[in-house]
Amino acid sequence: MKSNEIKEAALKYFTIHGYEGASLSQIAEEVGLKKQSIYAHFKGKDDLFLQVLRDAKEAELSSKLHYFSKVDSQNPEKDLYGFLQLVIDLFQKNELLRFWLRMTFFPPAHLRNEIGEEVADIEAKVQSVLEGKFQDWIDAKVIVHDIAKTPTLAFVGVVDSILIELVYVNDEKRLKDKLEACWSVFWRGISHS
Amino acid sequence: MKSNEIKEAALKYFTIHGYEGASLSQIAEEVGLKKQSIYAHFKGKDDLFLQVLRDAKEAELSSKLHYFSKVDSQNPEKDLYGFLQLVIDLFQKNELLRFWLRMTFFPPAHLRNEIGEEVADIEAKVQSVLEGKFQDWIDAKVIVHDIAKTPTLAFVGVVDSILIELVYVNDEKRLKDKLEACWSVFWRGISHS
């Protein structure tokens, strides 16, 4: 399907150059078309962009939810660390997560509100699942804390710091160091002494 | 000085719309000029951009170094938390940090290398100062860990997660929750039982 090829090329250029910096002619050329031919598949630049955005959102959400649906052990150490690995994998395997991060951090001004809603949606869902898991672990007394929200937000913070490291330079060594550092301090911070 | 007015307007538009999305005519209009007049003060768009970038780098670096130069107590709990507050302040008080984050996370493609060097420079300096402090605290046995690098990177991770929260939505309530969560878990992770 040509539409998907166009979306793939669009993903690439939007990720590298941002919404304003990506041009339809570049995207079209990437798949051997003239820019006007894109209009046979999409209403325009915004339409193309929003379709790619929703693909990215869908991919990220389903990956994360799928991971937690497989996880029902009482071993948070393994499961949480595995989630960090999943995020790293997601980021390095395809461009969707990098695209998603760029566009949610710094959205094109005229689509700010639309994108903000998508972000709030996915954010709430992931955090809700995560908080449920933490509550289970607290009830099973395998980690400390009285309310689940604290370790949940702290763990999201660890994910954030890994994401920043990935976006920033993606130096394999630095990433490994930071992951180990953040993880070990975090784990000491929520587990029984 | 008109140059500074132009740089201020440029900072604003670069921050909101990114390098490619910001136009010289908008920037000029903001200060009551035509876009051609900008060329009386700067060689071109790149020159203007890079001058703003270096201002932003300078502002961030000196703020952080100045903070740590004042700090020589043996009370990491106060000093580290104070640093988080400083970062939040920096972000909310002026646009320089937001600009810096946007341009270092997702630099304009043709200036990628130049910006990368600036990032490596500031990153190394801040981390070096931070690591020295942590080493002092370790030596004084006021926090745990054998090597200073681990708590340093973990703390940088806490800063990262706060920055992400600031960039993402800047909801005052959410920010406070996340700060408290990340901080309390981090502190438990590096302090004695």
Place this chain on the structure above:
DNA sequence: TGCTAACTGACGAACGTTCGTTAAGTTGGA
């Protein structure tokens, strides 16, 4: 025969940049 996807051609608008010119301000020597 239609339908789809690609094409060509053209559109107005905006982009960053350069040019030559003007008006105002500064400087330096007679």
Place this chain on the structure above:
DNA sequence: TCCAACTTAACGAACGTTCGTCAGTTAGCA
């Protein structure tokens, strides 16, 4: 003190290019 030489900041006009978009046309396939 006065005037000429120079500098500075801003301008209008235009440059070539690219942008996103629309209209009309053609080729291939069901």
